[in-house]
Amino acid sequence: MLFVAKHFKSHRPTLPSLDAPMELQIRGISKRYPNGVHALQDVSLTIPVGMYGLLGPNGAGKSTLMRILATLQDADAGTARLGDVDSDAAIDIGREPERVRQTLGYLPQEFGLYPHVSAEELLDHFALLKGITGRGARREVVEALLRQVNLWEVRRQKLGGYSGGMKQRFGVAVALVGSPKLMIVDEPTAGLDPAERVRFLNLLGELGEHSVVILSTHIVEDVTELCTRFAIIDRGRILLESEPARAVADLRGRIWRRVVSKPELATLEREAAVISTRLLGGRTVVHVHGDGPPGAGFEPLEPDLEDVYFAAMAGHVGARAAPRAGAA
Known part of the structure; x- marks a missing residue:
């Protein structure tokens, strides 16, 4: 979170018009690190206003893409534009970092805080850096945001005494300063208990009514509950981009379930398209992908986004x- 103090200045560049069509257009973004790792390979996405999920395992490239969009890292190739992408008023993220930062809310997976400063004091400082210069206006913003993330009653407590979940919620408050038009949250529910997680996801859902919100996560449930569109990324490449309901519907009739023994599992993994296994009540439940049952005892399963x-x-x-048999 300390990047805000380093980069933001207390002036307001021209921001996207609230009345103009708003979307984030990513075209051909690639990033290769000096050690030879291709973190991103020709990533292209169009992300409209609303909640957008970016799913992938650790090391898939999610955080690299988020850092590029947050102007903390440069891409080797490609472009990203925010706003009415068909007009000259759109923000070029790679070339206009100051404009991006004035309309950006960013909650990274890990962030540092000043332990000897209170939440109220530090949030007031961030509001000033975001261009909210009036003291009264800042007081209103600080109170509203700390109430929103359920930290108002502990506003004068030093941040060093906050629990992990409280620090995460304070990070949310900082990211929400200035009513951002682009909100990036990287693994946001880490460290939150169930009640805090619900509160946080509700906050993001409200913001997604008017802003582009990207939720980078490996937790499928977060995307299922909140996002209108999503993409799956692995090894720097986009594998799938869709609406959750559409993606699930496209898989209907092709997921099969059975409880198996360990010897059966080893054979099945050699002979069928096993996509997942899990222990359930001491037994191994296997999900298999196929146009028909892979053997006796399999039952059709209504798929979900995890499948x-x-x-x-x-x-x-x-x-x-690979193309399905008989596909055009």
Whole structure:
């Protein structure tokens, strides 16, 4: 979170018009690190106003993409534009970092805080850096945001005494300063208890009514509950981009379930398209992808977004999938 103090200045560049069409257009973004790792490979997405989920395992490239969009890292190739992308008023994220930062809310996976400063004091400082110069206006913003994230009663407590969940909620408050038009949250529910998680997801849902909100996570449930569109990324490439309900519907009739023994599992993994296994009550439950049951004892299963995720990662749907027999 300390990047805000380093980069933001207390002036307001021209921001996207609230009445103009708002979307984030990403075209051909690539990033290769000096050690040879291709963190991103030709990533292209169009993200409209609303909640957008970016799903992938650790090391998939999610955080690299988020840092590029937050102007903390440069891409090797490609562009990203925010606003009415068909007009000259759109922000070029790579070339206009100051404009981006004035309309950006960013909650990274890990961030530092000043331990000897209170939440009220530090949030007031961030509001000033975001261009809210009037003391009365800042007081209103600080109170509203701290109440929103349920920290108002502990506003004068030093941040060093906050729990992990409280620090995460304070990070949310900082990210919300200035009513951002682009909100980036990287693994946001880490460290939150169930009640805090629900509160936080509700906050993001409200913001998504008027802003582009990107939720980068490996938790499928967060995307299922909140996002209108999503993408799956692995090894720097987009494997699938869709609406959650559409992706699940496309998989209907092709997921099969059975409880198996360990010896049966080893054989099945050699002979069928196993996408996931889990222990349930001491027994191994296996999900298999296929146009028909892979053997006796399998029953059809109504898929969910987790099945979509595992099927895409295994190469049975999306960019890695081979064409189905009889497909045009």
